[in-house]
Amino acid sequence: MSELSVTTRSGPNGPVVEVAGELDHDTASEVRALLSGLELRPGTQLVVDLTALTFCDSSGITVLLAARNHVLAAQAGMALSGVPDRVQRVFRILGLDQVFVTYPTVEDAVAAWPQQTE
Template identity: 60%
Template sequence: MSQLEVRTRTTASGPVIELAGELDHDSAPGILGLLPGLAIEPGQQLVVELGGLTFCDSTGITVLIAARNVALAAHSTIALAAVPDRVSRFFSVVGLDQVFPTHATIQAAEAAWTPPSG
């Protein structure tokens, strides 16, 4: 059975999910279950921090796409932070680097967020 630590918090730019451990078939249901309950407002940004990931399979990629769909449905954006090199390489190969903006840190992702005007 895989181990995945999940921490969530809310910042001025929106919710942050920090993942550490294995994001795979065993751990995916837990993340998929928390996504609908995120307090994400229109114009905010969901940040998913992956720096602590030790493993991510295709089911983990599905979880990230589901997180993107939740953000888009809330009229918000998503950004990934601290993406491990091996995951980043995989994203490049399958074209997901064109789908997910990535940043070195959570702070960099938050700094890149532009609040909606109006």
């Protein structure tokens, strides 16, 4: 069984979701349900903190893409923070580095808003 911890808190621009552990086939549905259930208002920002992510497979990437679609439908913005190098490499290979806005830390993502919008 995959180990996963997800915590949500309010940030100055909108929700901050911290995902720690393995985001894979076994845990993707839990994260998808949480992210798609977030109430977002136009102009708010969702930050997904992946600093403590230890593994992410294609199911996890699909969850992040679904979250982005939810955010865009709400006319909000989304940023990823602390993306591990191995995941960042997969993003580059798949061209997702052109889809997701990433920052080293949650604080950097929050500080960049609203200068960086989707």
